[in-house]
Amino acid sequence: MLKINDINVYYGNIHALKGVSLDINEGEIVTLIGANGAGKSTLLKTISGLLKPKNGDILFQGQPISGKLAQTIVKQGLSHVPEGRRVFSNMSVEENLELGAYLRKDKQGIREDFEKVYQLFPRLYERRKQLSGTLSGGEQQMLAMGRALMARPKLLLLDEPSMGLAPLLVKIIFKIIEEINQSGTTILLVEQNANMALSIAHRAYVIETGNIVLSGSSEELNQSEQIKIAYLGGH
Amino acid sequence: MEIIQQLVNGVSLGSIYALIALGYTMVYGIVKLINFAHGDVFMVGAFIGFYSITVFDLGFFPALLISMTACAVLGVLIERIAYKPLRNATRIAALITAIGVSLFIEYGTIFVRGAQPEAYPGNIIPAKSIEILGVKISTQSLLILGTSLFLMVLLQFIVHKTKIGKAMRAVSHDMDAARLMGINVNNTISATFAIGSALAGAAGVIFGVYYTKIEPLMGIIPGLKAFVAAVLGGIGIIPGAMAGGLLLGVIESLVSAAGFSLWRDGVAFVVLILILIFRPAGLFGKNIREKV
Numbered sequence: 106m107l108k109i110n111d112i113n114v115y116y117g118n119i120h121a122l123k124g125v126s127l128d129i130n131e132g133e134i135v136t137l138i139g140a141n142g143a144g145k146s147t148l149l150k151t152i153s154g155l156l157k158p159k160n161g162d163i164l165f166q167g168q169p170i171s172g173k174l175a176q177t178i179v180k181q182g183l184s185h186v187p188e189g190r191r192v193f194s195n196m197s198v199e200e201n202l203e204l205g206a207y208l209r210k211d212k213q214g215i216r217e218d219f220e221k222v223y224q225l226f227p228r229l230y231e232r233r234k235q236l237s238g239t240l241s242g243g244e245q246q247m248l249a250m251g252r253a254l255m256a257r258p259k260l261l262l263l264d265e266p267s268m269g270l271a272p273l274l275v276k277i278i279f280k281i282i283e284e285i286n287q288s289g290t291t292i293l294l295v296e297q298n299a300n301m302a303l304s305i306a307h308r309a310y311v312i313e314t315g316n317i318v319l320s321g322s323s324e325e326l327n328q329s330e331q332i333k334i335a336y337l338g339g340h
Numbered sequence: 341m342e343i344i345q346q347l348v349n350g351v352s353l354g355s356i357y358a359l360i361a362l363g364y365t366m367v368y369g370i371v372k373l374i375n376f377a378h379g380d381v382f383m384v385g386a387f388i389g390f391y392s393i394t395v396f397d398l399g400f401f402p403a404l405l406i407s408m409t410a411c412a413v414l415g416v417l418i419e420r421i422a423y424k425p426l427r428n429a430t431r432i433a434a435l436i437t438a439i440g441v442s443l444f445i446e447y448g449t450i451f452v453r454g455a456q457p458e459a460y461p462g463n464i465i466p467a468k469s470i471e472i473l474g475v476k477i478s479t480q481s482l483l484i485l486g487t488s489l490f491l492m493v494l495l496q497f498i499v500h501k502t503k504i505g506k507a508m509r510a511v512s513h514d515m516d517a518a519r520l521m522g523i524n525v526n527n528t529i530s531a532t533f534a535i536g537s538a539l540a541g542a543a544g545v546i547f548g549v550y551y552t553k554i555e556p557l558m559g560i561i562p563g564l565k566a567f568v569a570a571v572l573g574g575i576g577i578i579p580g581a582m583a584g585g586l587l588l589g590v591i592e593s594l595v596s597a598a599g600f601s602l603w604r605d606g607v608a609f610v611v612l613i614l615i616l617i618f619r620p621a622g623l624f625g626k627n628i629r630e631k632v
């Protein structure tokens with residue numbers, strides 16, 4: 106579904122992604138784990154069109170998307186939930202969700218998706234008229250995910266959804282990620298919380314300072330000594 | 341009753357400031373640029389209205405519409421040609437460019453039509469006056485107020501209820517997040533310039549009808565005062581610009597009424613200094629540090 110081939114991304118003269126390649130098959134949850142500053146967010150931003158790679162290519166459902174505008178990529182069915190949620194805090198929950206469906210014209214379908222999102226996140230329904238800036242961190246994460254789902258993505262990119270959330274909420278969010286996946290959405294999940302990420306992902310990639318250093322099935326990575334030491338807290 | 345008369349004058353003047361201030365504040369809200377050419381768009385609007393009325397023999401409302409449309413186009417051109425290439429440049433570069441655009445429009449206008457002033461014909465709006473509770477209010481004042489209020493309500497509707505309005509709010513809040521929704525940021529910025537400039541064009545025609553005299557440098561002082569009004573209300577906040585404009589107009593009229601008419605133009609800047617000292621985020625702004 107997504108095929109990234111040897112991309113290089115720079116911020117000025119900082120070489121942030123150094124020949125990264127990665128594949129995602131339809132229906133999978135793939136996780137990308139790595140320490141702070143490794144280049145995870147940079148990779149997601151490059152996939153969703155916020156950054157342009159200097160070279161290499163990205164194919165989404167067989168179509169080249171690297172260097173295309175973000176709006177074109179969203180339209181093709183790829184949504185990105187950015188790090189730190191980035192909800193429109195000056196707008197209500199409902200307006201945020203509406204903006205998620207910005208490019209869609211099918212009123213009926215949009216209405217159905219409002220219902221689906223509210224079913225997935227009943228909290229959002231309760232707070233639909235509230236300014237999203239007044240929501241708790243967990244609720245904002247739900248809103249950011251719901252907003253992305255309003256575009257009916259085939260592939261969903263999630264950037265550190267567990268960041269700053271209490272363990273119980275992290276569990277809830279991860280459960281919902283699994284549900285979203287089971288209802289047919291492919292997922293690329295970026296996490297620093299490697300334990301949790303490996304527990305729901307089918308496959309995983311490990312990124313260090315702009316290089317993919319390891320990849321394999323979640324079971325394999327769970328067993329890997331290298332991973333245990335670096336990301337799973339030793340022993 | 342004199343005081344009420346002055347208040348009516350103040351509100352009329354203030355609604356002109358408010359219309360101009362809206363453009364400053366909307367543009368600042370979305371691209372964080374003080375568009376110093378905005379007062380000159382107001383001037384161009386006044387001239388387009390003038391020529392529509394005198395050369396093409398049109399009435400007030402058609403002239404207003406033509407002026408608004410032409411200014412919308414002018415605003416978009418200014419943005420695309422002068423500001424868009426600098427979107428990732430330093431703020432000072434954009435600011436200096438804005439001053440350059442302002443001078444270009446002022447002296448371009450003088451180059452094209454000369455520096456001589458013009459007088460708006462006095463008969464566009466029937467000069468009657470109505471007595472309300474013992475106060476004489478001219479039909480001109482009423483029409484100006486009515487038109488300004490209508491435009492402000494229309495703007496609120498656009499910003500809050502329409503798709504482009506929601507896109508404008510989204511882009512001004514978080515450009516990248518807006519991109520991820522599929523919003524075309526460039527078009528949204530252009531729309532913001534178009535709407536802000538159309539309001540300035542309307543203000544130009546209204547100003548012409550109310551004060552009759554127009555000339556190529558007429559945009560400077562009202563432009564600066566509208567900027568003060570926008571800061572007074574809280575730059576980037578739409579209801580703030582409306583309130584700031586009206587308040588400034590009323591303050592000026594009261595200062596004149598109190599016999600200090602020579603101080604009239606100075607008052608705006610006293611207000612600016614006071615607001616910057618005591619409430620830098622403006623009356624409607626939250627006093628928080630700017631996010632980086």
Ligand SMILES: Nc1ncnc2c1ncn2[C@@H]1O[C@H](COP(=O)(O)OP(=O)(O)O)[C@@H](O)[C@H]1O
Nearest residue numbers: 116119121139140141142143144145146147148
């Ligand atoms: N806007 C930027 N300008 C310059 N350097 C950046 C920018 N964003 C990220 N970087 C650098 O790129 C590298 C990767 O960052 P990022 O992708 O945010 O890492 P991660 O998401 O894995 O924490 C880091 O060294 C970071 O300092």
Ligand SMILES: [Mg+2]
Nearest residue numbers: 145146147188
């Ligand atoms: Mg990151």
